[in-house]
Amino acid sequence: MKIDIIIAYIQRYEFGHEYDFVPPITGIHLAAITPAPHEVRVYHQQVDKINLDTDADLVAISFFSGFALSAYNLAAEFRKRGKTLVAGGPHVTYCQEEALTYFDAIITGEAEQQWPILLQDAASGNLQPIYLGGPCDMKNLPTPRYDLLPDKFFIKKVIQATRGCPFSCSFCTVPSLNPGFRLRPVADVIRDAAYDRFSYWWQRKIVWFWDDNLTIRRPYIRELLQEMIPLKKWWLTQASMDIAKDPELLDLMKASGCIGVFLGIESFGVDSLADANKRQNKIDNYSVAVKEIRKRGIAVMAGFIAGFDHDDEASIISMADQLMEIGIDVPFLSIMTPFRGTPIYQSLNKEGRILEDRNWNFYNGYNVAFQPKKISETQLLQAHRTLWKQSFSPWYAFRRIVRGAFHLRLGAFLLSAFMNTFYACKRTRKNYPIDMTARTFQFPALQEQRRPQVHAAAGI
Ligand code: B12
Ligand code: SF4
Structure with a gap:
């Protein structure tokens, strides 16, 4: 069969861009x-035009919740053209019935075991509606098909070494989506990290680990990083803040070429961290932890969330200065989003605080889909936009870049300079995150539910 795999996307800023920094690994x-x-x-879809008149026999679409409406519209268009349609990914896993309205079949959870079975069934005309995926043992996974990535991505070498995370933050689906913590054999990961058939030196040089929490199993990460040293790469990952208490690991990260670590700091409020069940974060240690990592020349990228129950406008806006004070190189600022499959969704739903009139476009991380506790939805959105504008004002971005010039190693400095300039340019062009409440997106009419018999057969 000819198969088109599409990663659906909806632009999250006022103006789009034809190029992007780093691709998903999923496709x-x-x-x-x-x-x-x-x-x-x-x-x-974030960089490619989708050919609706494809000659593919099967179209497979992957999407996050925030991009679901784009996926459903593509599906509706492909269905008109008589294509067989399948889907998977985090949204589908938790919204199976809805997804089956648009797709002939879905795979829930991790798809490694079920994907070949689904393809065989599709080829023999025996496609089932639901394939229940499960945790993959991560052994013998092939190198991702980097050759299929368009040149519109600046960085191309995205890798996964581990899956899962032992923590259980209230807003995160990882514990239920990717249960357990699993590791790929170090030799397999090193083989992928050494892959060099790219056009540009930076695409050969930079390795971006798309792991949930790479550094959790210390003996494993030590072994992996020892093997990374001879490759002389620059690499980045997500990790928990507790790495800052492990100087030996930080030294090894430096020696193996680490240029950036993404920490989920989330909040400066003790109560908010408790609500988030983010027990690994200690506010009093933020400055010291960031300093320990930056001492090795490694850039600290960090995620912050606006919209915890204890947040008000002042606490949200003040994060712009607080994150500067603790030394963050690149901030990522989002709004609390009640994704299906998370504890936060369950509690907000129980309290009747999910805003039912908000479609999936509001689930892109930059919009409000629930009723905040202390402030209104509009105040939360506005406070987030003020935080975003202040954090990426030319002055704040410039200060972060200059600070990086003094403290970061070359790759980390380039990363910080590039990302801060990118966001500051968006800011100066008045190119903000899109406010969904102020916009009417013209989506074609969604396909009528045409498969009730399938729902019954699937028992959902
Ligand atoms: C790496 C990552 C990122 C990267 C890359 C994003 C990207 N587009 O891939 C970055 C840092 C940029 C990122 C950003 C965001 N992310 Co993110 N991210 C992840 C993370 C940690 C790993 C995803 C991954 O690559 N896994 C490895 C690949 C191989 O696995 P996979 O994608 O899950 O696919 C497997 C199955 O799902 C399935 N599958 C998936 N699609 C399909 C399609 C078909 C047809 C089939 C058959 C199977 C299938 O098969 C694959 C193999 O098993 C996940 C957590 C997680 N464990 O899923 C969060 C996660 C996906 N992110 C999430 C979110 C919310 C975001 C943001 C919106 C956050 C924000 N506030 O801005 C942004 C969106 C930005 C964007 N442009 O897409 C949520 C999504 C929740 C949801 N229901 O939508 C997750 C689940 C984390 C969470 N909070 O729970 N993210
Ligand atoms: S530490 Fe990160 S990956 Fe792990 S549960 Fe919390 S948010 Fe999810």
């Missing part, structure tokens, strides 16, 4: 685990 990983003789193409 090129699914392509790599697609058995021969199927032929596969991968499209990323």
Whole structure:
């Protein structure tokens, strides 16, 4: 069969961009685990035009909740053209019935075992509506199909070494989506990190780990990083803040070429961290932890969330200065989003605080889909936008870049300079995150529910 894999997307800023910094790994990983003789193409809606008149026999779409409406619209268009349609990913896993309205079949959870079975069933005309995926043992996974990535991505070498996370933050689906903590054999990861068939030196040089929490299992990460040293790469990952208490690990990270670590700091409020069940974060230690990491020349990227129950406008806006004070190099600022499959969704739903009139476009991390406790939805959105504008004002971005010039190693400095300039440019062009409440997006009418018999058969 000819298979088109599409990673759906909806622009999250006022103006789009034709190029992007770093790609998802999902599409090129699914392509790599697609058995021969199927032929596969991968499209990323954030940079590619989607060919609706494709000659593919099967169209497979992956999407986050915030991009679901785009995925459903694509599906509706493909259905008109008689294509067989399948889907997977975090949204589908928790919204199975809804997804089956648009797709002929779905895979829930991790798809490594079920994908070949689904393809075989599709090829023999025996496609089932639901394939229940489960945790993959991560052994013998092939190298992602980097060759299928368009040149519109600046960085291309995205890798996964581990899956899962032992923590259980209230807003995160990882504990239920990717249960357990699993590791790929170090040799497999090193093989992928050493992959060098890219056009530009930086694409060969930079390795971005798309792991949930790479550094959790210390003996494993030590072994992996020892093997990374001879490759002389620059690498980045997500990790928990407790790495700052492990100087030996930080030294090894430096020696193996780490240029950036993303920490989920989330909040400066003790009560908010408790609500988030983020027990690994200690506010009094933020400055010291960031300093310890930056002492090795490694840039600290960090995520912050606006909209905890204890947040008000002042506490949200003040994060712009607080994150500067603790030394963050690149901040990522989002709004609390009640994704299905998370404890926060369950409690907000129980309290009747999910805003039912907000469609999936409000689930893109930059909009409000629930009733905040202390302030109104509009105040939360506005406080977030003020925080965003202040954090990426030319002056704040410039200060972060200059600070980086003094403290960061070359790769980390370039990363910080590039990302801060990128966001500051968006800010100066008045190119803000899109306010969904102020916009009417013209989505074509969604496909009528046409498969009630399938729902019954699937028992959902
Ligand atoms: C890496 C990552 C990122 C990266 C890359 C984003 C990207 N587009 O891939 C970055 C840091 C940029 C990012 C950003 C965001 N992310 Co993110 N991210 C992750 C993370 C940690 C790993 C995803 C991954 O690559 N896994 C490895 C690949 C191989 O696995 P996979 O994508 O899950 O796919 C497997 C299955 O799901 C399935 N599958 C997936 N799609 C399909 C399609 C078909 C047809 C089939 C058959 C199977 C299938 O098969 C694959 C193999 O098993 C996950 C957490 C997680 N464990 O999923 C969060 C996660 C996906 N992110 C999430 C969110 C919310 C975001 C943001 C919106 C956050 C924000 N506030 O801005 C942004 C969106 C930005 C964007 N442009 O897409 C949520 C999504 C929740 C949801 N229901 O939508 C997750 C689940 C974390 C969470 N909070 O719970 N993210
Ligand atoms: S530490 Fe990160 S990956 Fe782990 S549960 Fe919390 S938010 Fe999710």
